[in-house]
Amino acid sequence: MATLTGQSELEKAMRLRPGAAPDVLIEDLAEQLSILGEVEPPVDLRLLASLQSIDDVRETVSSHSGCLINEGGRLRIELCAMDSPERQSFTIGHEICHTLLPGFMMKQNFRCTPLRATPRRDGTLNIEWLADVGASELLLPRRFVGPTFASHPYGWDTIEQVKSDYGASLEATARRAVRLTPQPAFFVRLEFATSRQNAAPALRVKSAACSSALDVFIPPNKSIPRDHPIFRASEGEYVDELADMRSLRLPGKFLVSARPYPYNNDEGDTVMRVLVLGIKAPTARSVRL
Ligand SMILES: [Zn+2]
Incomplete structure (x- = not known):
């Protein structure tokens, strides 16, 4: 070929x-x-x-x-x-x-x-x-994972199961779920980082993806305010709730699922990583976080 x-x-x-x-x-x-x-x-x-x-x-x-x-x-x-x-x-x-x-x-x-x-x-x-x-x-072939994502709750439990079944990373699996979701949906990876304007570390976007029904650009390095619900995931909490996502330039409220997934970097330090899935206005009973 x-x-x-x-x-x-x-x-x-x-x-x-x-x-x-x-x-x-x-x-x-x-x-x-x-x-x-x-x-x-x-x-x-x-x-x-x-x-x-x-x-x-x-x-x-x-x-x-x-x-x-x-x-x-x-x-x-x-x-x-x-x-x-x-x-x-x-x-x-x-x-x-x-x-x-x-x-x-x-x-x-x-x-x-x-x-x-x-x-x-x-x-x-x-x-x-x-x-x-x-x-x-x-x-993560869509002919296999598409039916799985469609028949299971949109959230990290499903992502972790698919990740394990397919030998994929969490982030690759989350991006696949977002891409195959017909509804407006997003994924972001957040880590603490500084910016040129602000020397104090803030929880910032490291990477992001949106479904085709959500034609929005989430700017890299955009920060999450400390009083935003998904910030609590950086303190160890599992956050599953309706949240206003305009701080990431997303239109209005989404059902979000944010979880802490710390990892060890190349220097052996533990780095806090927050992964977030969000979906807009779910209509099917099966779609819950
Ligand atoms: Zn390449």
Whole structure:
């Protein structure tokens, strides 16, 4: 399926379906690859890599999570040995998707840190973000997780179960749930950080994602006021309530579920991380937090 000459699979798909958004197309291409591989959860990413002529996946010491290397037509993925197995799986998916995206034929290697990119607002292709979208479909195929998300409560209990079943990270699973939710919904990751204007640490946005029904840009580094309900999650509380989210430029009130998920950073320090899911005006009885 991979080709080292000519147009990328995404460019071909864009020609065939000019009205379709690139992220929809890369998700479809990833799904086709996944169906071709006849994978079932937990998905065998190395098998899917081999279908794209990537015959070597190895660990290495690197400051990047992953690298796709093309040596005279032989393709190899290098993974950061320090990353968790969940993160490595997502990275394999990300690198596989580079073989479907523009630029693959020209560049000798890609050095990637997945889940950092956001969609561009100017209509140009953000290849790193599109590789993330495709990786999500490879790791968490919608034909399997879609029915699970639709039939279970929208919240962290469901996310944790799916994460465990699919060998995905919490954040990748939360982003997948948001993307597959037909209602206005969002995910944010918050950590304490300073800003240029304010030297005192505040709980700030590190990354964010919105469902297609919520066309809003949540600014990176935007802070959460200390009196906002989701701030309490940074003090150890599970917060499940209706909250006004205009502090993140989201329109009005959402049912939010905020949980503390501290982690150890590269220096071995424990860092408080708050993950938040929010959904607007749930209508189905099954949708509860
Ligand atoms: Zn990349």
